[in-house]
Amino acid sequence: MAEVVVDPGVPPEDAQLIRNSKLVLIRMRRGWVPEPPRKAGRSKGLAGMLLVLAALMVTLGVASRGIGLLLLAFVAVPVLVVTFIRNDLAEEDEEAAVDREIYEQLRWYEGRYVLAEDLEESSRRLLSRAQRAIAAVTESAVNAEGLLDDVRNSVMLPAQEWQIARLLAKLSALRAKHRETVIGGGPEVAAVAEPLARALDSSEAAVVARVEALERYAANVAEAERAFRAHHQIEELRGRLHQYEELVAESGADGFAVPEIERLSRDADQLDQALRRSLSSAHEAFRYLDPGPPPSD
Structure with missing residues (x-):
């Protein structure tokens, strides 16, 4: 028995997505809602702190003529900043993004499919x-x-x-x-x-x-x-x-x-x-x- 019956008027690709989304549908029936996309605020704040640290290290390096501190400030800290921002721009894992996309599709076609469990x-x-x-x-x-x-x-x-x-x-x-x-x-x-x-x-x-x-x-x-x-x-x-x-x-x-x-x-x-x-x-x-x-x- 087909677990999800879809209105024949739904475009074929969307209809197939609905039929393949039984588990997401069951979770939705139980009240599941995907989390909203995360903001990049935390990493930006951390990046700011790292930049302040880099400036401090430059100051100390110039004052003490410490080559190591200067290299760390000009090379290592920028690399860390870029890494933190790049990781945060991903915002979330791929699975969560796919689940949210499926959720939006299922909400859009609500009333045009029937789940056998209903x-x-x-x-x-x-x-x-x-x-x-x-x-x-x-x-x-x-x-x-x-x-x-x-x-x-x-x-x-x-x-x-x-x-x-x-x-x-x-x-x-x-x-x-x-x-x-x-x-x-x-x-x-x-x-x-x-x-x-x-x-x-x-x-x-x-x-x-x-x-x-x-x-x-x-x-x-x-x-x-x-x-x-x-x-x-x-x-x-x-x-x-x-x-x-x-x-x-x-x-x-x-x-x-x-x-x-x-x-x-x-x-x-x-x-x-x-x-x-x-x-x-x-x-x-x-x-x-x-x-x-x-x-x-």
């Missing part, structure tokens, strides 16, 4: 069922061969997954709030809460209907897949038919050959018909799922 258990099971059905369609050979409407599948199925995930996230959040509000309430609260609970159940039933429609579509595609594979196996056997005929003729088993070969041809014809019927059923199931273009204003 869903209650029953909603996670429903989402998982939908995703299995979608995978069964998109990974099928009949889809890869273009026997289904693979272009519309590539648009419609991710949209269905997103709508199901989005509705389940809203349902889970509202149910949790509903339970918190009505727990321990008296008969007056129960009387008001009951129809609202039914509204939640009704919404869940509507999502279940969407998932079941996807599963029917996947079942039809699976039937077409079986017929498609059988069709190819029979065609492979038919391609070697002359070899069987030669062997039968050479072995003197002609009486066996004719009825078996005729049955093979009948089986191939029946499989062709079964494949066409199953593909037709899959297309019908697809049309049931596809709402079509929105009405024009």
